[in-house]
Amino acid sequence: MSEYFKPLPKPTPTSRPFWEAAKRHELTIQRCGACQKFVYYPRDRCPHCFADKLAWQRVSGRGKLHSYTVVRRASIRSFGDAPYILGIVELDEGPRMTTNIVAAPEKVRVEMPVEVYFDDVTPEHTLVKFKPA
Amino acid sequence: MSLKGKAAAIGIGELKPVKEPGNLTPLGLMGRVAAEAIADAGLEKKDIDGFLVGVPFADPGMIYPASAAEVLGLNVRMLNQVDIGGASPAGMIWRAAAAIDAGMCNAVLCLVADLNARGDQKPPVISVQREFEAPYGNVGANCGYAMIAHRHMYEYGTTARQMAKVAVDQRANALKNPLATFNDKALTIDDVLNSRMIVDPLHLYEIVSPVTGGAAIIVASPDVAKRSKNTPVWLIGAGEYANHSTITYAPSLTESPVKPAAEAAFKMAGLQPKDMHLVCPYDCYTITVIVTLEDAGFCKKGQGGPFVAEHDLTYAGDFPCNTHGGQLSFGQPGLAGGMSHVTEGIRQLMGRGGERQVKNASLAYVNGNGGIMSEQASLILERRS
Ligand SMILES: [Zn+2]
Numbered sequence: 046m047s048e049y050f051k052p053l054p055k056p057t058p059t060s061r062p063f064w065e066a067a068k069r070h071e072l073t074i075q076r077c078g079a080c081q082k083f084v085y086y087p088r089d090r091c092p093h094c095f096a097d098k099l100a101w102q103r104v105s106g107r108g109k110l111h112s113y114t115v116v117r118r119a120s121i122r123s124f125g126d127a128p129y130i131l132g133i134v135e136l137d138e139g140p141r142m143t144t145n146i147v148a149a150p151e152k153v154r155v156e157m158p159v160e161v162y163f164d165d166v167t168p169e170h171t172l173v174k175f176k177p178a
Numbered sequence: 179m180s181l182k183g184k185a186a187a188i189g190i191g192e193l194k195p196v197k198e199p200g201n202l203t204p205l206g207l208m209g210r211v212a213a214e215a216i217a218d219a220g221l222e223k224k225d226i227d228g229f230l231v232g233v234p235f236a237d238p239g240m241i242y243p244a245s246a247a248e249v250l251g252l253n254v255r256m257l258n259q260v261d262i263g264g265a266s267p268a269g270m271i272w273r274a275a276a277a278i279d280a281g282m283c284n285a286v287l288c289l290v291a292d293l294n295a296r297g298d299q300k301p302p303v304i305s306v307q308r309e310f311e312a313p314y315g316n317v318g319a320n321c322g323y324a325m326i327a328h329r330h331m332y333e334y335g336t337t338a339r340q341m342a343k344v345a346v347d348q349r350a351n352a353l354k355n356p357l358a359t360f361n362d363k364a365l366t367i368d369d370v371l372n373s374r375m376i377v378d379p380l381h382l383y384e385i386v387s388p389v390t391g392g393a394a395i396i397v398a399s400p401d402v403a404k405r406s407k408n409t410p411v412w413l414i415g416a417g418e419y420a421n422h423s424t425i426t427y428a429p430s431l432t433e434s435p436v437k438p439a440a441e442a443a444f445k446m447a448g449l450q451p452k453d454m455h456l457v458c459p460y461d462c463y464t465i466t467v468i469v470t471l472e473d474a475g476f477c478k479k480g481q482g483g484p485f486v487a488e489h490d491l492t493y494a495g496d497f498p499c500n501t502h503g504g505q506l507s508f509g510q511p512g513l514a515g516g517m518s519h520v521t522e523g524i525r526q527l528m529g530r531g532g533e534r535q536v537k538n539a540s541l542a543y544v545n546g547n548g549g550i551m552s553e554q555a556s557l558i559l560e561r562r563s
Contacts, residue, residue: 051313051315052308052312052313052317053313054308054309054310054313055305055308055309056309057305057309060309086306086309086310086427111329111431112325112326112328112329112332112431113325113328114320114321114324114325114328114377114378114379114380115375115377115378116315116320116321116324116377117374117375117376117377117378118374118376118377119315119317119318120317120318120320121317121318124315124317127315129315131314131315131316131321131325132325133325133425133426133431141426141427142310142426143310143311143314143316143424143426144314145314145315150378155328155329155331155332156332170313172313172314174314
């Protein structure tokens with residue numbers, strides 16, 4: 046297989062469960078036991094109510110494409126294989142995620158339904174991407 | 179408590195940005211514009227007792243203010259770096275006024291200079307951005323603003339032609355600004371739309387071009403301002419706000435923290451948007467101007483596209499906007515790019531706008547914008563007759 050040159054996540058003690066779940070092809074995000082809101086990206090404390098009661102929960106992996114861009118020329122060299130589609134997905138559970146949309150650019154529309162797609166970019170790293178639902 | 183009328187800008191130093199840095203260094207540029215601004219204010223270096231500085235992308239370092247002050251030979255009672263991205267220059271002005279109002283300083287040097295940062299930029303250094311943005315290619319500012327533009331088009335029907343009009347009118351202003359980087363050729367809407375697509379829906383001419391340059395402003399107490407050889411330009415309103423860093427996690431992609439920042443500034447000034455004679459909204463991209471004008475209250479939310487299409491944004495028009503050319507045509511020398519909006523507001527109110535002077539201008543709205551519509555700093559400036 047070819048070498049992977051793009052930036053990869055370096056999990057922290059806070060975020061490791063998210064990336065370990067992604068490797069199992071599961072989307073899990075945190076939910077606050079106090080205010081019940083879902084939280085993404087992983088934190089140590091709820092950014093809504095500041096409670097210290099975040100727990101991991103598996104979610105549907107479904108959402109809508111809140112916005113996107115087709116990056117035709119990237120500002121760092123490791124994305125020299127542009128174009129690629131960068132998107133913001135709003136999960137059905139509420140939080141928004143930065144991600145990539147795996148689709149032909151001409152098929153992509155704001156607010157289109159999407160579902161999660163796990164991209165095993167290296168043996169150690171799985172990125173959470175989305176495709177048209 | 180208010181900063182209204184507590185301090186005034188009395189001196190400007192600014193370089194014409196250059197495309198290639200050559201042998202220039204950030205500290206060398208800082209010395210040059212600092213000297214210019216101090217002389218322009220009619221002061222001497224020993225009169226400077228406060229120092230606010232931005233840390234250049236090209237020369238990052240710890241304890242930057244003290245190091246820069248040492249290089250420049252300053253003896254100051256207050257020093258700090260201001261790090262709110264592109265809003266740093268606007269943010270410096272009210273911080274200087276606050277130090278003056280508190281009795282800490284009499285004359286504050288506000289200083290930024292940076293080299294052309296073009297090249298293989300490193301991914302964001304904050305770990306959450308490195309971990310959750312960079313792996314997907316959400317790097318640099320282009321991506322975030324493109325997603326704002328797409329969402330604005332979706333929600334409000336904003337068109338590519340409306341966005342392009344911002345670049346066209348600002349270029350018309352730049353043609354009258356000898357300091358602007360791009361001041362040799364007028365642009366048409368078709369020129370903008372026919373330029374290369376970089377990040378859909380933003381074209382090459384809708385995106386700032388990195389250049390090398392710097393600027394400095396002297397903010398002074400009323401006593402010092404009264405003795406100045408320049409017409410003092412008073413800070414009469416200021417507001418600042420931030421609620422996100424990465425646009426993905428902003429409460430809204432299309433309604434920005436400009437709103438609370440501008441509301442605070444207008445409230446302090448006791449004025450409304452319609453009272454302004456010119457506006458200098460930060461313009462890293464064409465969509466930035468549209469969102470800023472909406473959120474600052476110059477038109478209704480969502481009407482920014484039709485607004486810029488229907489108004490003449492040139493210095494001679496009915497809504498003078500970025501009369502220096504904006505960063506799109508003036509150039510964006512790193513952090514110093516946002517200083518050009520502040521210097522232009524001051525220059526116009528001092529009556530030093532040259533060929534692009536807005537007639538009878540005594541009130542200006544200036545906005546600084548950091549990150550992806552993140553940190554916002556709004557200023558209201560006034561020349562008193
Ligand atoms: Zn909570």
